[in-house]
Amino acid sequence: MTLLSRDIPIDLAHAAxxxxxxxxxxxxxxxxEYAHLEPQVREEKYGRFFRVMRxxxxxxxxxxxxxxxxxxxxxxxxxxxxxxxDGRDRSLDYRxxxxxxxxxSWDGRVIDAIAPGEDEIVLPKTSxxxxxxxxxxxxxxxxxxxxxxxxxxxxxQCIDSAVRDACDLGYLVTTVTDxxxxxxxxxxxxxxxxxxxxxxxxxxxxxxAEIAGLAAVR
Numbered sequence: 001m002t003l004l005s006r007d008i009p010i011d012l013a014h015a016a017x018x019x020x021x022x023x024x025x026x027x028x029x030x031x032x033e034y035a036h037l038e039p040q041v042r043e044e045k046y047g048r049f050f051r052v053m054r055x056x057x058x059x060x061x062x063x064x065x066x067x068x069x070x071x072x073x074x075x076x077x078x079x080x081x082x083x084x085x086d087g088r089d090r091s092l093d094y095r096x097x098x099x100x101x102x103x104x105s106w107d108g109r110v111i112d113a114i115a116p117g118e119d120e121i122v123l124p125k126t127s128x129x130x131x132x133x134x135x136x137x138x139x140x141x142x143x144x145x146x147x148x149x150x151x152x153x154x155x156x157q158c159i160d161s162a163v164r165d166a167c168d169l170g171y172l173v174t175t176v177t178d179x180x181x182x183x184x185x186x187x188x189x190x191x192x193x194x195x196x197x198x199x200x201x202x203x204x205x206x207x208x209a210e211i212a213g214l215a216a217v218r
Contacts, residue, residue: 006172006200010147012214016074016140017064020130020152020159022114023079025107027053027153032107049183053153060179060204061114061151067208069117071215074143077116078134078158081108081124090126091133099126129161137169147172149207150199151179156191163199173199176207 025032029050034042068075080101083089087100094100101108108124116122127133140148148171152159159180166173175195182188192201202210 006198008172008200009210009214010149010172010174012071012073012211012218014144015068015147015149016076016143016145017068017149017151018130018136018162019061019065019075019077019110019114020150020162021078021080021154022058022061022152023081023101023108023110025080025101027058027111032101046183048185049181052181057151057153057179057181058111058113060176063204063208064149064151064176064179065114067211068149071211073211074145075117075120076136076139077110077114077120077122078125078130078136078152078162079108079110079122080126080158081105082126083124087126093128094126127161128158129165130158131162131165131169140171145171147174149174149176151176153181154187155180155182156187157182160191160195163195167198174207175199175201176204177201179204 029042029046034046037045065075080099082100082103085102087102090100110116110122121139123130123134123136125133130136148166150159150163150173159175163173163175175192177192182191
């Protein structure tokens with residue numbers, strides 16, 4: 001009998017790790033979303049976010065990435081990036097939000113700290129949920145993925161959207177809570193509370209230990 005629960009370990013042979021929008025545009029103070037701000041304003045509004053990224057989220061992403069690569073788990077990345085230079089392919093929501101990361105730009109690249117390997121998949125997207133504006137569902141099914149681990153930014157926006165869509169499409173989702181970040185502690189807490197009914201939530205330490213334990217008995 002199959003156990004029907006979200007709170008079960010990943011299926012190691014059918015798992016993938018998805019990093020969402022951990023790119024220069026969104027994840028660096030000199031990235032396009034923040035570079036236009038005066039340094040004092042940027043520090044006042046976003047200083048805490050960048051400290052959380054630097055001191056917690058990115059180091060945890062590196063641990064997850066290394067654990068998954070070591071266990072032979074597929075690692076994928078999404079980035080906010082238009083398919084054109086002028087962004088004419090963007091969604092209405094991205095136009096309203098003022099997001100345009102031109103195709104091939106520095107802003108569209110995954111940050112160096114978790115740079116993709118030469119044979120890892122990077123999917124440019126122009127919607128909050130990667131499942132709306134890319135063929136990720138098709139790719140994950142081709143890869144045989146059933147267990148999807150999610151990390152990245154922002155917890156209450158693109159991560160939340162992806163988690164809910166992935167669940168509706170039949171994936172068992174694990175959100176790695178301290179390898180995700182958003183702009184305020186309140187937004188982080190509210191988002192994790194709101195999507196707890198859609199996914200399993202674990203820390204990086206627990207996820208890395210789970211992967212190591214499963215790999216050891218494989």
